[in-house]
Amino acid sequence: MPVVRGKRIEVLYSASTIAARNLELAKEIAARDYRDLLVISVLKGSFIFSADLVRAMHDAGMEPDVEFIMLSTYGAGTEAGEVKILRDVDSDVSDRDILLVDDILESGRTLTFARDLMLERGARSVGVAVLLDKSMRRQADTPLQPDFVGFECPDHFVVGYGMDVGHAFRELPFVGIVAGDA
Template sequence: MTTDIHTLFDEDAIALRVASLAEEIAEGQTNDLLVVAVLKGSFIFAADLVRAMHRAGLEPEMEFIHLSSYGAGTESSDSIRILRDVESDVNGRDIILVDDILESGRTLAFARERLINRGARSVKIAALLDKPERRKAAISADYVGFACPDKFVVGYGMDMGHAWRQLPYIGYVVASDEA
């Protein structure tokens, strides 16, 4: 069996949408903004987004939270593990929680609740991809890059079994039998 990757969103489309999201976030936002990237999948999106925020006139601080609900599989589980927590004091801060994909919503709901319980003034969510048909938690993103079809996606930081994070585009996985 071979695995093929078909392009869903190319580099140019991603760059344009990330710049547009940064402009949306910058409207009415103060410079006391903390961006919290959910590792590992969002690292490329988050890096591009904060650079675009800088070009849009914001100077956000950057933090990371590493949560795991997938392991090496392709389906999210009900169990969320904290592998690395936010180190900064979030009390009274406006936060943009950045993730690669809003699918079941469990991980982002967990992270948002954790930040609110630690005193964040507000927690908004920026998701590169949104798969609303997979939603299990009552949560939505404030900023969405693209609506995503119900396919397993890789690239631009997202992986399958730790492979294909490095792709500069977002593709979906198609398994086919070798002839």
């Protein structure tokens, strides 16, 4: 079990397992009839997954444009579950196929907000690709289902491959669970 920053990290999905799954996902995405595809990475946690997935999409024969959006779901201090745009996309999404890419899907609030926003702005279609799906956490009022899923995630807090705790562990090339002090 690797030790990082004085913590034991249990590897859930290795770097090689993730890389193989990214290529499979890219092939699944390429099999869809997307036209004028714009991949929108939902920051911050998805930045590594998005980069690797877009490169795998290139290997699968695709040529998507890439954009970024940063969203935050607030709880304390404002209305519970309110989603705020911290950084918006620069591109016009009207009459384009959009693929939202995120690291993990839990409640579904943030990705539902992003999907609805792109549709309101005139997107032809909006698909969702996530590295991890915590389907047991999906809320009844947000029945969003992803179109492309890397892995079903057990009900644990995970780190690595872009995901953090207190801005730490994003650099890990794998997804893991903090198992405790070393």
